[in-house]
Ligand SMILES: Nc1ncnc2c1ncn2[C@@H]1O[C@H](COP(=O)(O)OP(=O)(O)OP(=O)(O)O)[C@@H](O)[C@H]1O
């Protein structure tokens with residue numbers, strides 16, 4: 001270590017660290033102890049109590065303060081002579097432009113989301129600064145090196161997108177608790193407390209009331225003089241009773257499945273008990289909405305307890321009452337948040353009642369929260385190992401030791417006695433639209449889709465552009481920026497609402513659009529190909545971007561099996577997270593058996609004979625890197641240590657250029 005610390009390549013290096021969370025804290029400490037003397041840190045967050053168990057540079061007294069600044073101060077206490085500059089800011093801010101990036105010798109990411117990772121990747125490419133990328137989830141971790149022209153860029157290989165379930169599994173045939181959670185969170189919770197105009201696949205009509213006009217009424221509309229108790233009972237009976245009866249009437253569906261049982265509130269909870277349900281003064285104050293709790297109101301203490309159907313029903317009614325009583329102002333704009341106690345309680349209760357109906361085992365609030373919030377608990381040791389690997393790669397980059405660059409996976413496989421597996425970096429993907437100039441193709445109905453759909457679903461959601469500019473030849477169709485005058489803003493807003501073929505410069509089959517992000521210095525050409533129809537279930541965006549490095553949607557073989565898709569959509573309910581976790585984590589699924597089968601044993605960090613193909617998915621994002629996301633590994637895949645598909649059949653060796 002002593003000799004390393006003296007190395008001019010290290011002493012003289014100027015490094016940028018992005019993210020001062022779980023990996024970042026370990027990384028900053030390791031950089032400082034390894035002899036780095038000029039470090040910049042960017043992090044946009046402030047410290048939360050939940051960070052303290054693993055982000056060891058932070059203490060209770062720092063809660064609420066900038067992570068970047070506190071991390072800096074903590075390390076300067078034991079390395080006072082070095083220079084650490086903190087930036088409490090979003091790395092996507094325009095001040096962190098290409099010129100800013102150019103001052104660094106290497107950039108090190110300790111991020112937790114795909115969007116920011118892509119952004120940094122593009123700036124590193126534009127500034128020609130090497131990037132060391134990382135991610136962890138639980139015991140799994142990954143570090144990769146990206147050097148323009150020598151290795152792949154961060155976006156050369158597909159990233160897994162959040163898992164989605166077919167809508168029919170969520171709305172009609174759940175078979176796992178996670179299906180009930182997705183239903184409770186994305187359909188019921190969203191319908192009751194979220195934006196009323198959002199698409200929702202819940203059946204909100206009832207035809208068992210009086211006249212035909214009732215059939216068109218939305219059951220979820222609360223009548224002017226209706227008490228919350230009455231409203232709650234109506235909703236309960238509709239979603240757990242009536243809708244289940246409706247589903248049962250379709251005999252075909254249940255031929256090979258266990259039939260669900262309708263549950264009505266009067267069967268579970270008496271009118272008398274309903275009256276006594278909860279004591280609102282114990283529920284917490286409306287001044288602190290996130291602390292309001294139905295459990296407190298009902299005297300339920302242990303979040304690890306398994307509630308009975310009656311308890312779940314009591315929590316359901318009490319939570320509904322508290323939302324309308326203490327948090328009424330938020331209704332209409334609420335989204336599920338794992339840190340919102342009342343939301344977690346409501347979703348747990350609703351998911352459990354639905355699970356009871358379908359004969360699925362019930363879960364405690366603690367477990368339900370983990371599933372709903374995609375929580376895989378962070379392992380501090382994994383973060384420390386990954387931070388060490390980042391520094392090792394950074395040093396090789398600074399010493400221009402190209403042949404030694406390694407992409408490393410941190411694995412947990414006791415029987416194989418493997419902890420860290422290095423593989424050679426991958427070559428640049430010649431058809432990567434980020435680091436090569438290969439155009440993409442977009443299949444889209446140019447007579448139906450509006451420019452707004454293109455901007456939201458492609459430019460922002462897929463290409464992760466922050467400040468896009470869209471051109472057709474020399475005609476500017478859309479642009480974002482602070483320096484636009486009113487006429488331009490009005491013009492672009494009008495364009496957004498036009499279908500592509502009706503734009504001032506019509507976009508039709510054969511058109512080549514140029515999409516550019518000035519901040520990222522990233523330009524992409526997109527060939528437009530008109531297509532009349534799209535499959536609602538498999539192509540929910542109503543458009544398909546070809547050539548984009550995203551994991552393709554797996555064929556649907558079983559309603560019960562989660563499969564990857566192209567993201568959340570109105571026709572697919574996204575799994576609340578299992579997949580995101582992996583994505584956020586930036587970790588890859590590895591088939592350890594496959595390594596042995598090919599006779600390639602790991603010899604150590606210098607081993608050059610491990611030659612697996614690039615994982616088709618260096619996961620990342622969703623990322624929540626350091627602590628979180630539920631990872632679902634099928635029981636029959638116990639031997640796989642993975643985070644995503646890695647095509648082990650194609651065992652070609654990837655070489656550095
Ligand atoms: N666009 C961004 N700009 C700057 N910092 C970012 C950006 N996106 C993410 N980060 C930072 O990356 C860090 C990732 O750390 P980590 O995964 O440990 O997350 P966390 O928020 O600290 O923990 P958790 O989500 O588990 O509570 C966070 O501190 C976060 O603020």
Ligand SMILES: [Zn+2]
Nearest residue numbers: 153156432435
């Ligand atoms: Zn690339």
